[in-house]
Amino acid sequence: MIRGTFLISLLMCGYSLPAGREEKSALFEVPEIIISNGYQAERHHVITPDGYILEMHRIPFGRHQTTSEVRRPAVFLMHGLLSASNSYIALGPEYSISYNLADAGFDVWMGNARGNRLSRRHTTLDPDVDKSEFFNFSWEEIGMIDVAAMIDYVLEFTGEEKLHYVGHSQGGTSFLVLASMRPEYNEKLSSVNLLAGVGYMNHFPNKNLGATALLTDVIYVAALAVGFVEVYPPDFDRSLPWGKTAGTDRCTGNLETQYMCDLIGVRHLVRENESVSGTSDFLDIFEGHDIGGAALKQIAHYGQNIRDKAFRRWNYGLIQNLRIYGKVAPPAYDLSLITANVTMHYTVNDILLDERDVLAMAADMPNTVVRKVARDTFLHEDFVLAKDVKELVTDFMIESMLQIEHM
Template identity: 50%
Template sequence: MLGILPLVTILVCGAQALPGNVENALAYGQVADRHFNVEERLLRDGYYSESHTVTTSDGYMLEINRIPFRRHETVDNATKTSKPVVFMLHGLQGSSISYVTLGPGRALAYILADEGYDVWMGNARGVLNSRRHVTLDPNVDVEEFFDITFEDIGMKDLPAIIDYILELTGKSKLHYIGHSQGGTAFLVLNSMLPEYNQKIASANLLAGVGYQENFPNRVLSLLAISTNPIYTYALRQGIIEILGPDWNSFLNDAECNDDNFETCSLLIIKEIMGDLFNTLETLAGASIKQYAHYGQNIRSKSFRRWYYSPITNLIKYGSLNPPEYQISAITVDVTMHYTVNDSLLDEQDVIDMAKVMPNTRTRKVARETYSHTDFVVAPDSKELVYDYIVESLNKYEL
């Protein structure tokens, strides 16, 4: 029994990082063959937009969405001045649409565009809008395509995207905004590839998950002890892409009885996810390995690289255990926004990270009930978070 429950743990953890009311959502079961039409949404909301494809060093083809002008401006009537660039990355199971869900006047991407910023929004590998590869077919080469953790996003997706944006815009630096896993990827990038500290003028991390020494949910912490065994079991069952075709087929065909506790538990997980989001149609897709990496860190109370086995770790890392990410190497001007009502990130862990990072400050959201997901879905986020971000960015000259 304890073997299957940690899968509930890591699924629930990732699920709480999602926007809960994403429009243009897809029908469950078609998730692997469709994508969120972000351009259509932006046009409907009155914004000119562009979609670009960035190919990573290992062949993943990522969609990134751009809002270069204010609302109702076009190429013909927009002010022809150089604008500072802001890049935004979503959380686990989110997508670029996370930053426009609240609509004009409330969504962070729209607010920044109206303030005169050149806004870019990323879609990490594996999500609906970036479910492509130069040689791999995600429907056929499932295990290889979805062999993904947040480290791949930080060390491969972000460098490719940042370099592409800077080259296209002619800028030497950009501003970074990351929610949840988007914050994790930033921490990985700038600790593992510290040269990117010189390419980012500032970063605002919205509940950016890193340290897990004080993970706030004690029950989930206990369950996470068995993360590795349950991850192995999930792979054996073909559960590699969360809400992909194998996941959907397995759960739709499964039957629950006294002899298959694991199958019963997976059916319960599906029900839990449905309860969390009111619908299963809002999910943007992810790899089970991404969830498991967070589960490993919750178990080890650390922020470290993927755990294989002692022998494989020794071969890959030169040590029996994975090395921790050295976030002290991050020199970017960082603001870490957090809330005391966060079930995935503890206040003390945020404070401890800020102590290690030389140019980092913390900022507690001034609403006690503000949650991990509220950073991208709460209507009062403009007053509580976004206005501060705009004010801080306006102080830079890029």
Template identity: 35%
Template sequence: MREAAGGGSVLFACAVLLALLVRRTACAHNYTMLQQQDELSTTYTKDSLSNFTEFTKNYGYYSEEHVVITEDGYILFLFRIPKGKNCNGSVVKPPVLLMHGLLMSADSWLDAGPSAGLAFLLADVCYDTWVGNVRGNYYGRRHIRLDPDTDSEFWDFNTEQMGVYDLPAIIDYILQHTGSKDLMFVGFSQGCRLLFTMASETSGNVEKIRIAINVAPAVRVKYTRSISLRLLTGFYAAVSPILKSPRQLEVLQKGGLIQTVSAFICKDYELARTVCPLILAIIDSYDPGSVATDTIRTLFGHFPAGTSAYAFGFYGQGIISKKFQKYDYGLRKNLQLYGNAVPPLYNLKKSTMPVVLVYGNNDFLVDPRDVKWLSKQLPNVLETYEVSRATWNHLDNNYSQLAKRLTFPKINQYLRKYSNRG
């Protein structure tokens, strides 16, 4: 299978964890009392099985589901929490848009629960909170004419198309629906990459962003320290030109082997507490005690969420080239598309909206050196903020139980300043 070919280290870890679970279950089978006590902890959590609107409803929050159609025909689900259940005042304007990271979905902003999930936190302080998705994840797996299961053309995209088509379509939908002339943007990882791609490659969209808060921005990835990311993205950078079928081009999808096995293993409370953090550490660095056990049991129900081999491989190209440049199609097609053998750089100077950058010093996926480089390329950086926790890593930004104390105040500071109540 394609996941096995590209993700041997991850699959090996999952296999080991599965063997541990089987052994544990076999032993527990001999002890009826222990099995009964364990029954609740070894079932899937309600949150892990919930979609976005179900998840918010689990905690008494009202949310809406909207549908956005991009210029090139992709159908994306967009979610909104118009007001948090703990919001006691009027709704703040303009709206806030959250955009998720690579292999994630809108659910990633909820997985840490009401006490730490950023979508919950923002809604509770009265922001009109919108949460986007991009083509290729399970909320973006539809098209007006293409079938993702049978049409390879559906998967012929990378992050440039997400930035040129998906993000502008989402922004325009929100502005039209709310009657606002602009919005406030919070992106994580790939979500930031889409913002700067949009600014570089389209016109008239930068003016629609009142403030852009970029958390762990995956723009240039020259210094990535994650071995698994280097191996997997490098693999797909090499093989994506020869992949043909939809089954080959859709990678790390929800319902695929890695997501299914991870969710099955990590539904067990003890394994989620003791062993499953190692799965996250394979992807990122290790930050003990940061992500709650219940969050780990939940997040693997939604992660990985799927993408295209080309989108995944594009990061591998960036690691190799050490630049933030357009997709490398090879000499012949590069000459046709770009008029040059080498892909051109994205123009970061066109990102003139006010920008805040947030990063962690222990982030193995988006290295602080790349964030500091980015801050020097952009024309309107308000602050480059290092999270105070020394072990703060990439995935902590979505999943840490400490987010309310460590990152939310900085995000809220700038949203308040640039909102109508600021």
């Protein structure tokens, strides 16, 4: 079912948006959708140092504006796992974070991580022929390389010295990786707002996924052996049960991929309750959505950290860890090196991020504050799905950014 397929991707930190027009792909038409809603829109492409070609989308002005005589500070938004830039315009002009920021006077830029359908290109690798090499990355590479490259591009293009960062879920993970591994990037950020930014895993709240995560390495190696390296590839057929592509059953054919689908959360996260989003037209909003896609290694990296109750780099195994890291266990990300002004927004009803882990991360980052969403039923995905995100989260972010900019 569409609802089931959507919730699987949604609850693993990502989601997508409405088709907008019948028989057309919303994912590939983000600028066209923005324009249809009365805004200017641009496509930009960034080539990373290791050859990935990333697509970015820009909203330079507010609604029905074509020019601006005043400075518009830059804001960069990074999506969650399995998602894409469409996540920040899905609720339309009234409620979507990107539109709200543009109307408030900001120059809005939305990124797309390597491997999702909008950034599924490379200068030398073919993602369909060289799949194992192309999809050999996790959210560490997305943070250290992709996010860094896109931030630098925005600053160079706009002439700004700094920008504001907004990241949902894995978009928060990517920031934590970048700002701790390459701390010089803290100086390029005026403010950071993490929306359920996933990092520490000491108290991971989902017991079912936690149990499956114990077998992460075994599942991942087995999945690689049968060529399962990409989640939601381009031939994914939305009309079939989850995991089925053209001629390939990803979740019920091989035992190994059944287990990997368990890790992704297929059996545990499908819910029949269509009102989970807190919106009255949940199915209408996401009818005909497209999913961004990801590398399987991104999910496996989360699985390792859930299993180990840690927030650390990819675990290659004892021998490889010694060769690569100089120690038997992968190093933890040192959040004490994150000096940017960070606000961590969280909800007590999050099945992927525990309040105690949020507070622990904030305690380790010198310039960080926490902000609990004032609705106890607010979900992990509601940061980009629920209409009341504007009054509960977005308005606060905008006001704080405007104060920083003296606007």
